[in-house]
Amino acid sequence: MEATILNNTGVHYPKEKALFDLFNESAQAYPDKIAISFHDRSLTYTEVANTANRIAALLVQKGIKKGDIIGLALDRTPEMIISLLAILKSGAAYVPLDPEYPKDRIEFMLEDSGAKILITSAKYAGHYAANTTEVLIEQALADSAALLPEQPNAGVTGADLAYVLYTSGSTGKPKGVQIAHHSLVNLMLSYKKVPGITSADKTLAVATISFDIAGVDIYLPLSNGAELVLADSITAKDGRALLDIVRNNGITILQATPYTWRMMLEVGWEEHLPIKVFCGGEAMAKDLAAKLIPRCDELWNMYGPTETTIYSIIKHVTDAEDITIGYPVANTQIYIADEQLNNLTGGGIGEILIGGDGLSWGYLNRPDLSAERFIDNPFSTIPGDKIYKTGDLGKLKPDGEVVYLGRIDHQVKVRGYRIELGEIEFNLGKLDSIKEAVVIAREDTPGYPRLVAYLLLDNGQTGHPASEQLDAWQNALLAVLPEYMVPDDFVLLDVIPSTPNGKIDRKALPKPDYSYIVRSEAFVAPRTSNEKLVADIWQEMMGLDKISMVDNFFQLGGRSLVAVKIMAKLEEKTGKRLPLATLFEYSTIEKLAARLEINSELITWDSLVPIKPMGSKMPLYIVHGAGLNVLLFNALAMNLDEEQPVYGLQAKGINGIDEPLDVMEEIAANYVEEIINHDPVGPYAVAGYSLGGMIAYEMAKQMLAMGKDIRMLAMFDTYADQTKIHTPPLKRAITDAWFLVKQLAYTPILFIEDPKRTIEYKSREIGRRITKIYKKAFPNKVKKKEGFAAYTDDIHEKSEMAQRNYLLTPVDIKIELFRAKKKTFYMDDSKNLGWIPYALKGVNVHDIPGEHNTIFAPPNDKQFAKVLQECLDKAVK
Structure with a gap:
């Protein structure tokens, strides 16, 4: 299709009108109709109009004039929407500021925009350090109540500025996009026709006002006499x-991102609902479309950057196998162009360029960037006409519909080839069993980028694909792509990480587990006998054929269990015993081999281990679990904030010399002493994994008794297993028998949920119990362990003894309980893991992906770290 036909979108509209004129027309036509509903409140169009007019008049009294900028930081209430209208009616433009966004980001936007006034609430009074006059909405409502409900004559037209909305910038600083009234008027009138809205509709608004799609949430219903139902910030996430x-x-229209739609589908939405679904902000996946189409009246895919006024291209999706972004909205021109700005009308892949009445004025205070992105329109004969370079890739289908293929800045160079990641994602998304695909280039080894595909599968599988499946995908891609565009690694996730706006967060995608990879790039061969020794041991224990002297243990997929084997083998070969924690600092063969040169007497075995010691935030101290070492906390620590220090606590006696402790209070006291020696003042955040949670609980109890400031006590999937040592033997036997019955009864449920994992777990448990019985019955026939295995077994037995004898008593503290989503065994209290009677200030439960033994493993570690960091940051406020 010729571009002239594609862009035949000219429609007359009242370009001179201000955005609020559309609302005024609704208020005149439907004065007594409900305009905004919020919980148990309902405001008519007349009430909204009169209140907005009064506040606008008050703003004019405060010196606001046309062209000024006003910041708005309010929680999601009707007053937020009324204030937006009031700002526009006063002649000013607004900067929308979500109070849930970081404080320093909001302060930057206020300063950069030069906002003369900040409208906020008493809740946030004085919260933002900015050179602006603060107007509290509560006071503004009171002060304006006596004013006439007449709109000020500010002389606003469609040519004036309506808002400045800040989006993320490549320099790390947000950039303000300037949108005029007429651009919004054009979009609202275009949407009135297609997809269509009438005064009989009822819309639900869920987008944060700092996301441009909130403009459709708010102004589309209010411009057409429809009812706007406003969701508060908590509801919008539920x-x-x-x-x-x-x-x-009775909602008939709902606009949301793919993330929100998936969230609704996952909580039991199965029936058909009489709604129009607007899906925007991120690319629509075919599996999502397939689920939404039968559940709604109409499904609309919507595309557009903030710089061209919310949405520029829309598509009524009726076939999940044929998803495009469709055709341009009214008075909008779309081109696909190559790097030389040649118009690609034959289906070639190029950059999506957008022109027309939705075009922004450019970036506030950023003339260089504006000139770079808003260029002279090479396809226009109108002098001074501009077009926006979206940075998005697309192509035209023969019928003229636009296919979106991802970001150009997702274009990478791998092994000398320039690769469009969007094209790989597009072809992966067409394959059976793949719901969603994201491809990035990772450079975990400097100088050696690798293509990594992150996939969501229909069957929910996570981790790494089976070799047969991997071969099938790679062969399918080889049929349509050159070899250099086929990903090196495939990672299966249960969820693609997203930003607060519901867009894919590529920076949050986890590192692949490189233990699945035979490495041959950047290879440095052993140069000394110690390097050869360490290399041989690593290769044997990690199952890799070739490891460079500079490869990092953790990046190779190194885990605590293999670390135990490596250190035991090193001790066997050299006679030198190194702590497992040595690998935090000496994580390459080169460094570890050099460490073997140091005198054994200089090796320290402190319980306190610096995992990630640098950072300005309150340190987190994590107690080991039954595995006794802290190595498995490394991935979690590395995924926390750059400024978040993390320390581990390893068992006394792990050097094979010191006598292990077998009393819980003494174990805790030892760790407390080391923490206080490290940081005498605090405040403190203490956590424990599995058995370590019990130790951490006793540590917190002792530190509180010492008057220490415990800001956070966290349990990492620890069950409050109260000792039965004081229970009469008969009652104990009955209790144990009844628990066994419940365990057996629960096994079929586990089997149905995950038969393979249940069989593995139960087989291991049965084997462990048989071994234990055998050891007791035939102690002389059991081969005695030596070295590392012997003294870790001794510590483990002593730790179990300490737990069996430890009497839990209530403590005046709150517990942050991080609970593994996947269960592999029966628990009497699967909700709070038994902690309610002991945490007198309550238990906050945080579900984290994985099962008990995999919560620290990729890709679970990333999500775990995100939730944990939020708790840590909240604890110090």
């Missing part, structure tokens, strides 16, 4: 609550 509102409140 799929079940949103689904309940849609079901029970």
